[in-house]
Amino acid sequence: MNAAAVDWERVSTDLDAEGYAVVDALLPPAECAALAALYANEDRFRSRVVMSRHGFGRGEYKYFAHPLPALVADLRTTLYPPLVPIANRWNSAMGLTIQYPDDHAAFLERCHAAGQLRPTPLLLQYGPGDYNCLHQDLYGDHVFPLQVAILLSAPTRDFTGGEFVLTEQRPRMQSRPMVLPLREGDAAIFAVHRRPIQGTRGTYRVTLRHGVSRIRSGHRHTLGIIFHDAT
Numbered sequence: 001m002n003a004a005a006v007d008w009e010r011v012s013t014d015l016d017a018e019g020y021a022v023v024d025a026l027l028p029p030a031e032c033a034a035l036a037a038l039y040a041n042e043d044r045f046r047s048r049v050v051m052s053r054h055g056f057g058r059g060e061y062k063y064f065a066h067p068l069p070a071l072v073a074d075l076r077t078t079l080y081p082p083l084v085p086i087a088n089r090w091n092s093a094m095g096l097t098i099q100y101p102d103d104h105a106a107f108l109e110r111c112h113a114a115g116q117l118r119p120t121p122l123l124l125q126y127g128p129g130d131y132n133c134l135h136q137d138l139y140g141d142h143v144f145p146l147q148v149a150i151l152l153s154a155p156t157r158d159f160t161g162g163e164f165v166l167t168e169q170r171p172r173m174q175s176r177p178m179v180l181p182l183r184e185g186d187a188a189i190f191a192v193h194r195r196p197i198q199g200t201r202g203t204y205r206v207t208l209r210h211g212v213s214r215i216r217s218g219h220r221h222t223l224g225i226i227f228h229d230a231t
Contacts, residue, residue, distance in 0.1 A: 006023050006026070006082070008082045011023065011082075011086075011189060012085075012086050015086055015146070015189065015190075015191070015195075016086075018178065019166065019168055019178075019190060019191045019195050019206070019208050020166055020178065020180065020188055020189065020190035020191070021188075021189045021190075022180060022182065022186055022187070022188055022189075023186065023187040023189065024183070024185075024186055025183075025185045025186065026150060026185060026186065026187040027150055027152075027185040027187075028185060029154075029184060029185060031071060031185075032150075032151075032152040032153070032184055032185050032221075033152070034071075035069070035071065035072070035123070035152055035221075035223055036123070036152040036153065036221035038069065038123060039062065039123050039125055039221065043065075044064060044065060044069065045062040045063060045064055045065055045123075046063050046064065046065035046066075046118065046119070047062065047063050048060060048061075048062045049061050049062070049063075051130075051132065051133075055133070056132065056133055056135065057130070057131045057132045057133040057211070057212075058126075058129060058130040058131055059124065059125060059126040059127065059130035059131065059132060059212075059215075060124075060125055061122050061123060061124040061125065061224075062122060062123050062125075063118070063119065063120060063121070063122045063230075064119055064121045064122065064123070065119065066119055068119060068121060072121050072223070072225070075121075075148070075150075075223075075225050076104060076121060076225055076227060077104045077105070079148055079189075079225065080104040080107070080144075080227050081102055081103070081104070083144075083146045083189070083227075084100050084101070084102055086146065087100050087144060087145045087146055088100055090145060090195055090196050091145070093196035093203050094194065094196045094203065094205050100144060104227065107142075107144065107227065107228070108229060110142055111140065111142045111228050111229040112229065114140065114141055114142055115140070115231055116139065116140040116141075116142055116228060116229040116230055116231050117229060117230075117231075118229055118230040118231070119229055119230075120137070120139060120224075120226040120228065120229055120230050121223070121224060121225055121226060122223075122224045122226075123221060123222070123223060123224075124212075124220075124221065124222040124223075124224060125219065125220075125221055126159070126162060126212065126215045126219065126220040126221075126222075127215060127218075127219050128215055128216065128217055128218070129214060129215060130162075130214070130215045130220075131162075131211070131212055131213055131214040131215065132211045132212040133211050134165070134167055134209035134210065134211040135209055135210065135211060136192060136193050136208075136209055136210075137192055137224070137226050138192070138193060139226070139228060139229070139230035139231065140228065140229070140230055140231045142228050143192060143193060143228050144192070144226075144227035144228045145191060145192050145193060145194070145195070146189060146190070146191060146192060146227070147189075147190065147192050147224065147225060147226045147227065148187050148188065148189050148190075148224070148225040149164065149187065149188045149190070149210075149222055149223070149224050149225075150185070150186070150187045150188075150222065150223040150224075150225070151164070151182040151183065151184060151185070151186055151187075151188075151220075151222055152184070152185075152221040152222060152223055153184060153218075153219065153220045153221050153222075154183065154184040155182075155183065155184075158184075158218050158219060158220065159215055159216075159217060159218030159219055159220040160215070160216040160217045160218060161213060161214050161215045161216035161217070162212055162213060162214070162215040162216075162220045163179045163180070163181070163212070163213045164179070164180040164182055164188055164210070164212060165177065165178070165179055165180075165210065165211050165212065165213055166178040166179075166180065166190060166208055166209070166210050167208065167209050167210075168206050168207070168208050169206060169207040169208075169209075170197075170206050171204055171205075171206070179213075190208065190210060191208045192208075192226075193207065193208065194206065194207050194208070195208065
């Protein structure tokens, strides 16, 4: 993982402007392959979700169990602190009183005290014809407003189609679609639920959802890093 080399000032600027930021090559190919290979190891996960059974799309995903794999745990604790100032600033701009502690362990204590005890990092697996409907990963009352998705497969080589998609619902306006052209090891950092936008009459809130377009061929794996735990 190359989190130390991330230009967090640019990430902050992009998140403010668009609701997302792309970090190129956060993980090298070897780490991507090692994480994707974990999908076959049932002992590493607490649950498996087949999307078609719940109307979520097609494909499946698994939530990691405790203890998290070392790299997944490290991503969670390393990426959280530089995102806290953005999250706190966004909440203040939207008139929300919730502020987040600098340390991820302290934030998890808040989640656990509210009954949100289950880890939320997950691996997603897609095959031909699979897709993920637009959604939000909320999981409880305590929600950190930013999350990360890391593409573990290489477009064209491993799969075709399967673009990462965001939509932004603006008040009294039609939704704005965004497609993120990720490569193997790239990370998308994006708003979980809402973000502030400065308009001509002040700040207002917009709502975001994310998903994955239909896979045309091959197989696609993604690592999701969500910073709050689930009920």
